[in-house]
Amino acid sequence: MNAPKNPILIGIIAGLASAILLAAAGYASLFGVILIIAALASVFIAGLGYGLASSLAAVAAAAIATAIVYSNPMSFVSMGLMLFPAVVMSYLANLARPATELGGPDTAMAWYPLSDILLAAAILTAIATAVTLLLNSDIDAIYGILADTALGMVQEINPELPAGSVTKEQLVGVFQIALPLLQSLQMVIALFAGFYVAVRILTAAGHSARPREDVRVSLRMNRLSIGVFMGGILLMFGGAKIEVIGAALAGAAAGGYLLSGFAIIHNALRDKGWRMPGLILLYLLTLMLPIIPVLLVIAGGLANPRRAIALTPTKQTPTPTNHP
Structure with missing residues (x-):
């Protein structure tokens, strides 16, 4: 996978998209679940496709944008806590090591379970x-x-x-x-749904590690x-x-x-x-x-x-x- 030129910028864009989608989910009860999953998928795309720094930038951008819109510091904390598991999941999902370290073949890589x-x-x-x-x-x-x-x-x-x-x-x-x-x-459940959607999108685009x-x-x-x-x-x-x-x-x-x-x-x-x-x-x-x-x-x-x-x-x- 080719490294992106500016993963931080990609993360900021993903975070702003996530904040917008989550805000919209509060007003669209019929499609609220879909919008929440899409918001989480945005952060996962940044993390799975472009690395840890990109996912951290996404969470920071989403939290800051939410705090500014609602003029409430607590919104920054709640948004950051809500999205941070996606950062850790993305980081772990991209971890790999030689399969020989686990008793596997020397021609394979083992990915985090x-x-x-x-x-x-x-x-x-x-x-x-x-x-x-x-x-x-x-x-x-x-x-x-x-x-x-x-x-x-x-x-x-x-x-x-x-x-x-x-x-x-x-x-x-x-x-x-x-x-x-x-x-x-x-x-x-929403986190895994966002993770799954992001993996499918990145795999189709050829950006999934x-x-x-x-x-x-x-x-x-x-x-x-x-x-x-x-x-x-x-x-x-x-x-x-x-x-x-x-x-x-x-x-x-x-x-x-x-x-x-x-x-x-x-x-x-x-x-x-x-x-x-x-x-x-x-x-x-x-x-x-x-x-x-x-x-x-x-x-x-x-x-x-x-x-x-x-x-x-x-x-x-x-x-x-x-x-x-």
């Missing part, structure tokens, strides 16, 4: 989610609004429910765990993730700020297991004649009745942790952007 990249994304996302929520001075008010809304919905659905059977304080306690858990879970790999086989969480997941669940019972950190860790790990579980299903249906109808039915069930299918898919990912290392012939391997 996708399972380890996903675990790093989960841990960093959990940290970013917890810090953002804990630093937010309005978070208690947000919990209160969510609790009032939920309480109103419960009373509307079941007006005969005795007063006091469900209190605002109980619902606030639920949201203190549910919000960081769901936010980190969704962010891990990392080879394209079979995601259905390599997308797994490694065994260390089980400790992260269980630790997060235990911390959820710690109360106060500890439960926010625990919920974020558990949610981020669950997001990784959800991705892994879907990859396992895709791999299992690879050669089946009814593969497409089966996948469509699965995703429809996940959207319509999310709790049970999602828990089953997460359980499938949790039951199959492993590491798969991508190998490429030395002569055909582009020079990695980063070096371990």
Whole structure:
């Protein structure tokens, strides 16, 4: 891969594009998810295609632009924390070393395992989610609004429910765990989606250092993730700020297991004649009745942790952007 003349400029452009897309996502609820993934893909394109400096420039540009637009220093912190996992994922994805160091052939290069990249994304996302929520001075008010809304919905659905059977304080306690858990879970999924889109774009353009790999086989969480997941669940019972950190860790790990579980299903249906109808039915069930299918898919990912290392012939391997 030819080195770019100005990776910093490319990173700044990518960061500004990311900031614009994320701002637009707040106003376009229908396409919000697509815009968030596109925003993350912009940072990944800078990092995967043009190196660490480019991805850092992208995050800095996005954070500064967001802070200026909203005139809020907290926006700089939250944007930087949100996008920083993409920097680390890009850096790790571009790491490669001779396969002989791992007991492989001397004619191949071994690339950083996708399972380890996903675990790093989960841990960093959990940290970013917890810090953002804990630093937010309005978070208690947000919990209160969510609790009032939920309480109103419960009373509307079941007006005969005795007063006091469900209190605002109980619902606030639920949201203190549910919000960081769901936010980190969704962010891990969005990060991987942005990573995948960026890899496909760069591969098509001939700017990808990392080879394209079979995601259905390599997308797994490694065994260390089980400790992260269980630790997060235990911390959820710690109360106060500890439960926010625990919920974020558990949610981020669950997001990784959800991705892994879907990859396992895709791999299992690879050669089946009814593969497409089966996948469509699965995703429809996940959207319509999310709790049970999602828990089953997460359980499938949790039951199959492993590491798969991508190998490429030395002569055909582009020079990695980063070096371990």
